[in-house]
Amino acid sequence: MLVMVTLLVYGMGSLAHASSSAETVVRLSPLGTIAEQSRGMIKAGIRDGLIATGQVEPLVAETIAGFGSSAFDTRRIRARLVNDLNTDLNDRQLQTVERWYESDLGQRLSLAETEAAMPPAWEAMATAAPGLRKQFDGTRRQQLFDRYDQAVGASQRAVETALAVQLHLAEALAALSEGDTAESVKEQVLANRPMIERQVGEQVYLAYLYMYQAFSDQELAEYVGFLESPEGRAFTGSASKSIHAAIIEPVSTVGNQLVRLLGPGGE
Template sequence: MKLVTLVKPLLAASLLVAGSASAAPDARQVLSASPVDDIVAQYPAMMSQGIREGLKRSGQMPPMVAETIGHVVSSSFSAADIEQQIVENLDQQLSDAQLKDVGEWYGTPVARKISASEIAASAPSAWQDIQARAPELNRKYKGTDRARMFDRFDRASRATESAVDTTIAVQLGLATAMAAFSSDSVHYDEIEQRIESQRSTLRGVVGQQVYDSYLYTYEGISAQEMDLYLDFLESPAGAAFSKVVTDSIQQAITDPIESVGSQLARFLSPAPKGGQ
């Protein structure tokens, strides 16, 4: 277990009792008090699993090749690097007062309860349960306040927007690698244009997945608790924190895409005839 995870309860407690005269927490303390570091820690495995399953379902390549691609993707992303990117951007873009407000929110009992739900739902192993329960939860919450709250949540958290951008970036990296493996002559700009043209359709698919995850993640959170959470996300400090976190994750994931494509091309390219 990461040291940052072990000290999280201590940091959260210190932020809660800190008092108005205390110095503002630094960006790393705030990140540790939030669920973001625990969620980010699962990103490499989450992306690897999603890509492997997607490739296997598409039937475009043998399961062994899909596993190889999943391994390359997983090894190309570092949770520590993503966390460092977030910390640096929080330091640069949030004021001391904003960091203090965010730290105080994540020190409250409501925030800790919500954070625990978000961490549990972000585990790769939870995705099958989210998918399995989606029809039931969609029926259960149809027409309810919880369903109506989703648009407000989605705008404040930028969940669908960032998920679509990340999905397109990952698809572009994989498609570039596939083009290198293929005998067809397809330029990067053509691949990018082709994938971007699917953004509207992709937004519908990803948006539904985000909604399914939302219903699952916050099922045990009361309407009053959810309202407090949305108030935080919509506050100047909460909005700034969410934007920096989502932009930083996006940057940390998309930056290595070119490297991933190159590695996949090397793995997948057939050996020259007569080679060893």
């Protein structure tokens, strides 16, 4: 009985520590800020996606995007991030990630990524892009990008999320069209995958150059090493899964708004 009680207490202590570690990781890493800023990102993504179809007026797209983003609860995504980290990472992995973000380099990188997630940085990033590309062309920084992108899976995950958003929006529009079917619309969206991959790859690369421009190649290589570790991959994989799900959920509600605004008798 004493052994069973000891194991139970130890198990409860481990779970409590894991939860504490997950909360700390979300707080120390950029995840907390990303959760807070995601509503604006989702609104912009829905609006731009609708306008890109050529079937929705900008004002209507803005209205629908507002409805979609209003369904996004920042507290819910933060809780999802913590819960998924607890589920996907064991106690040792969480402690390793926590120690990384408590380090001097980890804190400075987290700050850079957090600032890049804020709306003022988006325009600055676009403005700085040509100069950054020229500055780092052919350098070790450019060569490190492939390792960084493979470790984080940034381009691939961004492409899958972009396609999922476009499919949801296109299928909703197809329901309002007499000439299109859900299957034909899906084929049209998937046919654009190569173009989306090129665009997303370019955006991810430029964001990488912008975010880490103040860091040395040695510091960036150390960061990539962390991302390539089992703990780093588990962390980024769990976080990406949570964020993807959080984005798709409000987008899936947009179809109802499209029907209400654009369908027969719509407002």
